Amino acid sequence: MHGDSHMNELGKELRLVWQAGIPLAGAMGIQVVEFAQNRLLIEAPLAPNINMHGSAFAGSLYGVCALAGWGMLWLQLRLRGLEGSILLAEAHISYARPVVDTIRCACEFDPVAHERQLDRLADSGKGVFVLQTQVRAADQAAVHFEGRYAVRV
């Protein structure tokens, strides 16, 4: 079992990983808000991610969602003492409502739902994880993202 404070230490590490490795995450102003109870919350301010309509650029919303899923898998590996490569293979995104405030994106990980791939990862060093992430705006679902990530440890 891992306490919330340990999880938030990992959240800080995740931010450093992005800061060091993905300059665009810096340009977007990505912040790790919280990682607890297998739920990761990240956000990005509107200003660097705005479009000509005064709402969040579709590409920024995708970037935040894709990073939330990637970050969740990085955290799940770290919780198991693993490191490896996490590659996004394929994704679908739908935009239901414009986001006109800070972009807030949540990703939840249900270890039971992913048990088979976690076992495969432990056995063969490879796993495929389909994760959903969501951006909410004004208390309504604004963006839904689903990504298929290939993991190798």
Next chain:
Amino acid sequence: MHGDSHMNELGKELRLVWQAGIPLAGAMGIQVVEFAQNRLLIEAPLAPNINMHGSAFAGSLYGVCALAGWGMLWLQLRLRGLEGSILLAEAHISYARPVVDTIRCACEFDPVAHERQLDRLADSGKGVFVLQTQVRAADQAAVHFEGRYAVRV
């Protein structure tokens, strides 16, 4: 009929529209390379779009692809003397190969295939356009993107 030089003038205008309206397009270093024969070619340097594996960040690849589709519709409207809003409603992207050089993304527009939506746009001011864009790397398909854009003029 429009000559290639007129089309490339529009390509320059498109770059200014992105520069003024989407700060992240600036951070990504998006350039309009060419617009001719209903084919739009845009590119972005690897450095600001790199990830920790030394290849292009999945979010940057998506952003370039999404902008290529958006830009193509903006250009098609301008060729018809129209202006309006172009919103990405939904998209799917698949990553077949890593991109380890300048990101080059092409979008083609076949007016015949989109004739019905172009007529709808002229009649009712609304149209829906499904566009494909593609990134090639080392002369092979690396990224395939399909986006559904809602246009209002």
